[in-house]
Each structure stands twice: as structure tokens, then as C-alpha cells.
Amino acid sequence: MRPNHVLLFIAACLLCLGLLCILLPHRVEVGTRTLRWPTLGEVFGNQESGVRSQDSEIFLDSLSDADSPESMDTLVAERAKPEIPRVSVDSVTDSRVFLGAFYASLAESGQKVVRVVHYGDSQIEEDRMSQQIREALQNRYGGQGCGLMPLAQTIPNKTVKQQLRMNNRPVQPAQGPRRYLVYGPKHDQRSDGRYGVMGQVAMMNDSLVRGSEELTAICTPLIPTAQYRRWRVFADTSIHYSFAGDTVRLSGHGAVYGLSQESETGVIVDNIPMRGCLGLVFTKMDRGQLERFYREQNVKLIIMQFGGNAIPFNENPGTISGIVKGLRQQVQYIRECAPDASILFIGPSDMARQVDGEWESYPMIPYMDRLLRKMALEEQIAYFSLFRWMGGSGSMLRWREIGLAGEDGVHFYRGGARKAGNAVGEWILEGITE
């Protein structure tokens, strides 16, 4: 073969591929799958290539900028697509006015525990984000300890390491007591709704633990900072049993709703992750149990961080709107269970997916974010828009690039979670007027 023969071959290939770009349809549906082929315009870069990002600037420093009416309007104008209904929101009200009950309760933190319960999806697993919120509040208002944790820690926590021992022999969490989860699959749910405040319960009588056997959970703080220095008093104990208020070893039968490591005064922040959960499960939880816990444990702030799990599976505004309606019911239910507590809703972060080989943000996030904000204002609860704080559509891609979020375009890395948690903590504290 001479070079000009090779050149002719290359030219023939390019020509044929070019013709295919002209002749073949851009998309063909074959059953459930879509076959795609680029247009010449896409090949030659007339359309945006690489990362599709409507708004990649990140304004990490201040949420107030993002909260301003101007930025809200711009956001709507830029992001709203024709098929997505426009949502008008009162953008003047600073939703932190709805945290008044919580702010007022902080004055009592020197005498007793003021409790914050942080519910969320996988974005807060391993004590992510909650840890920074806890640090921010405890630094100013005192308090030690990580708060509630399940009896058997199936998902390791970065703040407390837990070891289970049965009859003085270590066991894996999966070998421990039978768990029931309000957010789990059907076979892991129970009909009476008695999951406790964490939405999960460990049944000692169903487990391998029988009659004379004894279960010990050793919880060791993993953060040797000054903040948590006093935790070490718990390091060698077995179980700190929150509603018994004592350290116990467990034996026999019973339902264990959680363990807790905490001080007797100050702010305690509980991290309660519910993997894969849309946030529509609270109404399945026993009202009496929730009411009692929130009242007795002096819960003054309930943080709900949900919405992310609705995004990847729904492109229909009607479905998103339905999910937000469901979330509104959950908020109402929680408020009925804890009438004295403030509620803060944290919306989903920006999330990204790959389409036609290019990464882009999910189109429904801005819509859901605005619906949630509207719902929050109408229900008179505080709202923190994680999506807009990150920088809006496309920001997850920037976060990935700078090592704040994972390759999946959905979850934060530890650094990203730290940044987001700090931002929420500061935002809460900034709302306090002396």
C-alpha cells in the first residue's frame, strides 16, 4: 500500500461517515432503546460540545446572593424550559424567620439538651453534612456527642466506629439483631409502624440473640478533635441507651430504636440517613412514638433533606409536582408530631447524567427546587436550596472536576459534603438575631 492509497481509504471512510450523518435519522426508537447518530452540525462543533452546563459559576461564599429576588428571576428566565411549568415563589421572605422556635430554644442549651434531628437520603450517610452542622451549633452553644445511631451500624459512620459483640465475641452487623426499616423493601417493613424516631428498629427477640445471650455495642469516637474530646468517656462503655438514660449491656428480648452518645446539656444533632428514600415515609411511622420522642428529647429543629432520589427516574413535571405534594404531607405530619419544633427543608443538590456521551445536569432539578421552596414558604418552614447554593445547573460537573463530588454525578465526596454541611451550619447561625 502506498501512502496515497491509505489516504484514499481514510477519505472514503470519512466521506461515508459524513453521508451517514446526513442520511441517517438523529434518533431511532428500537423497542425500549434509542439508537442515535450525530448530525454534521454536532460533529463539526456547531452545537455545544463537552460538558453541557447552563450555569457553571459557583457562588460558594454567600447564599444571600443566590437568595436575592434578582437571581431568582434570572434563574427562572434562564432555566425554565417550555414544557416545564413556571413556578412563582415569594422570593423576598428570608425563610429563616421560620426557625424562630429553634433559635429561641438555644437560650436553654446551657441547662438542658436542645435536639436537632437531621433526616436525609444517601447524601448524608456516614454522618456527612450533619457533622458540620453539629460542629457549628456545638461550637457556639455547647454540647458533645454524635447523637443517635442504630443498634447495629450497617453503614459505617465516619464520626463513631461501632463494634458489635455477642457473648463477648465480635459479630458483623448483618449477623446482629433483625432490622426493620421504614424506607426498606417490603420484607424489611413492619405493619405497626413502630420504627422509632430513626425509622429503623432492631428486634432483639428476632435475632440470633436469644435468652441468655448478651449483645454489646462498643462505640468509639473517630474524631480526636478538641470538639469531641469529651467523647472519650464513652469509649470503653458498652451501650448508652438514649431513653433509658444509662449505660447498659443488652440481653433478652425487646425492640431497640437506637443508641446515643451525648452530653446532658447543649445541642445534640442526630444524623439519620435513609438510603434511597424519597422522604415520603414519615406518615408510615407511629405518631405516638414520634410525638413522645420529640417531646421528651426536646427536639427543636427537624431537618429534612430529600428530593434527590426523585430526580433520576422522573422527567415529567406532573410526577415531580406529585412528589412535592407528598413531601408537603410529610412536613405537615412531622409538624403535628413536633408542634414546638422548627422545620428546615434542604432541597436536592445539582445532579448530573450522561446524555449522548456528554454530561449534563438533570433538567428537573430547578423545577423541583422551586416547587420545594414554594411548598416550604406556604408551610412556613425554612428552606435551604442546596442546588442554588452549589451554583445551579451544571455545578455538579464543576464539583466533580475540582474533586468535591464523585464520578457518579450524584454524591458528594467527603470534601464536598464538608463544604455543604458548613454552608448549612453557617446559614442557620447567621439567621440568629441577638
Added chain:
Amino acid sequence: MTTFWQNILGFNADSPLLFTQFYFWAFFALVFTLFALIMEAIPDRLGNRKLHLRNIYLLFVSWFFYYKTSGLFLLILAFVTLSDWLIAQRIKANNGRQMAKVWLCLSVAIDLGLLAYFKYAYFFTNMINNLLGTGFRVFDIFAYIGNGFAQAGRFSVDTIVLPVGISFYMFQVISYTADVFRGRIQPVKNILDFGFYVSFFPQLVAGPIVRAEEFIPQLYKPYHLSRRYFGLAIFWILNGLAKKIIMSDYLAVNLIDRVFDNPLLFSGFENLFALFAYSLQVYADFSGYTDIAIGVALLMGFYLPMNFNSPYKSQSPQEFWRRWHMSLGRWLKTYLYIPLGGNRKIGFGTYFWISLIALVSAALTGWWVWILVPTGALIVGIIVWDKVLQRSCLTGEAVEKRKLLYSNLNSFITQVLGGLWHGASWNFIIWGGINGIGMIVEKIWREMGWHLRFAAMTLLTTGLCLADYWTQLPVWRLFAVWAAIVWIGTAVRYVYFLRQGADTRWTKALSSAWAVLQTFTFITFTRLFFRSSSNLDPATANKVAWETAKNMVNQIGGAWNNQIIPAFVWEYRWVVAMFVLGMVIHWVPTNWKRRYRLAFSAMPLWLMVGAVCLAILVIYQFVSAEMQPFIYFQF
């Protein structure tokens, strides 16, 4: 159209020219057009001058390609080209004298110094900080100079960016000066020809590492490409694209990245599957890229060495390293393993590296006593044993034992340093170390009789099962299950041996399959330490990599959940299918592969054009495929 030309000609750090992008192929079509013009328009009677012109043209194209990929780091490439060309001349001029060695040392010091600066600055800084409790930070002296001796300016002095491909071309220039020193090749007279060898664009950023003696003679040969080789070149390009995009990127985006990012979100089975899929991904990614490089170079009449030879068909870790990244393996053998002594001797170099590796390990872990005392004892033991063997070296058995000892020590050091070449972090050193240990264990295993093998395996399995029982730690559970599986295989073969079963075709095939599976599993396990996030700073990446490995082991050994396996297989059916297909193709007998390659290369040209279009059409479906949605199976 403006974007098109900007993407081809302009420098953008965020979009380098990659083989998998259309812009690379547009660039290559333009380059080849001019290349063909030079080769066709200039008469052959001009001989060497025509070849020089071709080489100069390809040199400038390669430099432009590197500029597109790495911007001003082109200057580093130009600098090492100049320094090594000059030094090689001095080595030749001082042939046989002590000064030649001095010049060689200078060349290696410059090349490794630059490599250490750009690649290992963070690693060494962290090491010093851990050791002395200091808080040193890296400072980019080149950025400082670039800013006109100022800290602030166009370049940031706080970060050191790794130039693309530096590990590859540094090894090439070292091989050149070393080969000139050894008299294997003559120094290249024309610096532009030498520059072409160093920076030939198809293999510049990801290999294969071409040794001087393999490539430099090709600079002076006229263009020759047979019809069959042309067909093979096209095959390698398509094969590489399919591997990279279908096998590697698809698996990564839809499963592997998610699991490695958050192992705790997934069950033990999902983690294990992702780990095996990662083994395939790494292979498909790297070998796909080098396949394309080989094909592109071949179209221009240059032959690059084979870099991968179905490595997961290996029946032992040693064989794996003869099939995996072969150009690096050959380089390490020629320029590290053999100079260390190979299986002939151990000397200062061997002891130096063992001591250094132990010191660095002790410094970083803080386990001074636990590491240095056994290492000291090991060195003394080796010296004593070596002396004992020396005295009894009249027997053939003693000679063989010495060879085995030398070979094991030197190959272990080679593996650890090879690990460090892959990345400047602990996990790569651990990865190299585990591979080294695997090779040694396999060699010792091969020397053992069946009674001993069975006894050793029984003892090991019992020990691991007891460790699992008493500690309930996932890591012991993982090892215990693995050992139990190996024990079953060993027991079956042991019983067959005791019954004096004959070696039939079937038993041989079964035995080979068992060895392949064991080797693949072992290599996959080492991959736990092979992955490092590129978007994190090196210190954090190191920490994250270690934590990822730990979490994956914890999940595989502790959070196994058989119930979710059918649901996982169904929901991820395309990912599972791609993995199975990839492994099946990988394990297709070599003869079959050769046949279909030759059949492809013999196709009529018009049919080959059609095959190219069809292949691109299929590959594009994977580029544009919708992502697998995120599904949680474990709560």
C-alpha cells in the same frame, strides 16, 4: 466550523486530543494528507533527504500534538530531547572510559530528577511532613521562573501539574542513553531524528514504551506497508476504539465509578462484581489506547511493539507480567532487574533498595520496630544463606536455590518500583509489593511437592478460618473464603495425584482453567490498590484510595447479601452482559483471534470501509447510551 478548527488547532487544557474523539481523527486525516504528499511528491531518488523531511514533518506534528495535550510542557520534552542527545554524543566520544559512565549517570539523574520533580513532589513532601511533623508545601520553581521570578503571575506556584506522558518519554530517553552506553546502538546524528523518536505522537502519551534499539533503525527505512499490515492497522484501530469505549467507558460510567466512589452504598456482591469489572476496564482502557497507537503508527509505516497479550489468560502472576504492559515489563527487566543482578547476583543495589523501601515504609507508617527489625533480620538472613549456598555451590541444587533467591529479591524490588512508576502514592507501592509477593509465592509453590502443597494450604485455610471466627473482621472473612476455595482446588488435585491419575487433555485443560481463574482473581484483588482519583490532590487521593480499598474489603467480607444478586443481575443486565462478553472475547483462543484478524485484513477495501462505518455506528451507540439509573439494592 470555527469551533471545529479551534478544537483541532487551539490549545485548551480541558480538551486534549484523545484517540476517542472525532477531533483526533480529523487531525490525523490532515496530518496524513501532508504525510502522503511528502511521500508521494518527493522522488525516491532523494533517498535519505526524503526520509529526513518525513521525520522532521512528523517531529513537528508530534510536538504540535503534545502542545495540544500539555501546552508549555512541550519545553520539558524539548529539553530532555536536547540534553539526552548531547549526552549520548559525549558517551560515544568517551567510549569505554570512566567518563562515559559519568555522562550516563548525569543523563539518568536529569531524567529521573525531572520525573521525580513533576510526578513525585507531593509524595516526597508528604513523606517528609509525616516523618518530621513539618508542614512543607510544594513550590513550583518552573512556575516561579515563568512568572519572571515572582510568586504571582500567569502560573500558579502552589501546584505542580504532571505533564502528560512524562513517565513514558522519560523511560524512552533513558533507554536511549543506556543503549548507547552499552554499545547496542549508535548515537543518532541528527537531533531532529532523535526528537522524532522521543516524541512520535501515537505513543507519546500512553505508550507503548519504545526502546531506542527497536525504533531508531526505522527512522532510516523507507515507507513500507503491506496490504495485510494495512488491514491489521485498521483492525487494531477499531479494536482499540471498541475496547476503550464499549468495554472500558461503558462499564466505568454505569457501574464501576459509582461503586468505587461510594463502596458503602453497595452490597458485598456488587463491590466484588465492580472489582472484577474494574480489572476488565483497566485492561480495555489501557490496551485499547495502545492498540490504536499501534494501528495509527502502522499506517505511517512505523512498527510499535505489542503491549498486551491477553494478560488475563495467564496461569501465574509471573506469566501475567510477561503479557501485561509488555513494553514496560521489558524496560524494567532490561534497565532495572538485570542491572540489579537478575538471577545472577545480589549486590549493593538490591540491599540499597530493600533498605530504602523498608525505611520509607517505616517512616510513613510509624512502625519503625515492626518494619526495620524484620528487614534487618531478612538482610542478615539473606547474607548468611547466600554465604552458605556459596560454599555448597558445587551441587546443582544449590546453584538453582541461589538463582531463585536472587531472582525473587530482584524481581520483588522491580515490582515495587514498577508500582511506584504507575503512580506517586502508597497504594501503587502496595500494589507493586503485592504483585511481587504473588510472584515469589507462586515460584515457591511451583517448587513444592503435592504433600507439602496440600499441608500448607490446609494450614493456611485453617488459620484464616480461625482468624475469621475469632475476630469477625471482614478482611479475614474475605481471605478465609478465598483460601477455602483454593483449598478445594488443591484438595481435588491432591486426591487425583494420590490416585496417580494420568494427565489427560481434559485434566490439563481443567488445570489450566483453574490456574487462569486463580491468577485473574489474584490480579483483580491487587486492583483494589490500583485506582486513584485524578480529580483530587495527591495527598487526598492517597487517603481516598486507601479508604476505598478498606471499604470495599469491608463490604465484600462483611455485607454480602445473596438475596439481591438476581435483582442486581437483572437491573444491570447490560453492564453484566458487557462484562461477560468482554471476558469471553478475552479468553477466546489466540489462534481464533489470529484467524479473524487475518480475515479482516484480507477483506476487499470497499468492504473494509463498510466495516469501519458499521463499527463506528455501533461504538457511537455506547458513547450516547443512556446511563444506567442509580438503584439501591441494600438498605
